[in-house]
Amino acid sequence: MNNIPEWVYEFHGHKCPANPLGYRAGLAALNKLGVARASNKELYLICENGPAHAMGCFLDGVMSATGCTYGKSNAIKKNYGKTAIVLVDVNSHRAVRVLLKPEFQKKALASEFVKLRQQGVEPRDIDPEVTEPLIEKVLSVDDEELFQISDVFDSDEHDPKGTFTWYECDRCGEIVFENTTRLVDGKKVCIPCFESHYQPKKV
Numbered sequence: 001m002n003n004i005p006e007w008v009y010e011f012h013g014h015k016c017p018a019n020p021l022g023y024r025a026g027l028a029a030l031n032k033l034g035v036a037r038a039s040n041k042e043l044y045l046i047c048e049n050g051p052a053h054a055m056g057c058f059l060d061g062v063m064s065a066t067g068c069t070y071g072k073s074n075a076i077k078k079n080y081g082k083t084a085i086v087l088v089d090v091n092s093h094r095a096v097r098v099l100l101k102p103e104f105q106k107k108a109l110a111s112e113f114v115k116l117r118q119q120g121v122e123p124r125d126i127d128p129e130v131t132e133p134l135i136e137k138v139l140s141v142d143d144e145e146l147f148q149i150s151d152v153f154d155s156d157e158h159d160p161k162g163t164f165t166w167y168e169c170d171r172c173g174e175i176v177f178e179n180t181t182r183l184v185d186g187k188k189v190c191i192p193c194f195e196s197h198y199q200p201k202k203v
């Protein structure tokens with residue numbers, strides 16, 4: 001039985017099968033690359049799920065395992081609607097892709113847990129007798145049953161360099177960093193002010 005730290009569930013907010021699936025996917029990627037969890041920006045995570053994904057909880061597990069987060073700017077989403085990640089070792093330019101196997105995902109999506117979610121029942125309100133066996137299944141099987149793990153390949157993907165240059169928006173007065181500032185008629189403005197005051201109105 002594989003173990004998952006309790007703090008991973010606490011960070012996520014509830015217990016569900018997708019979160020530990022993501023945690024295991026992240027660990028599998030780390031193991032394939034032979035690297036440790038990121039403490040700075042030595043790793044870069046590309047998640048292929050996108051918004052409103054039925055297994056979005058997967059991503060919290062991946063971030064917990066890899067240390068790649070939106071706050072560190074070393075995690076991004078690509079709106080592919082898949083349950084897969086690419087993890088890049090920025091220093092060596094080596095990467096691996098980990099995909100949840102379709103066979104396993106089909107069974108997961110046919111589970112009582114997912115049926116209850118489709119009815120609008122929140123994960124924290126689902127009976128543990130439904131949830132716990134699914135989590136135990138996720139933690140008990142080998143990586144080979146869960147994932148398609150690619151060979152290591154070359155990748156130059158990395159997080160954008162951070163900026164410390166900032167301005168006050170000439171319209172609202174709020175602080176905005178250089179990489180998102182818009183210049184209009186010689187004025188530096190933030191994106192919301194640009195969109196609300198300078199872009200043509202839709203008819």
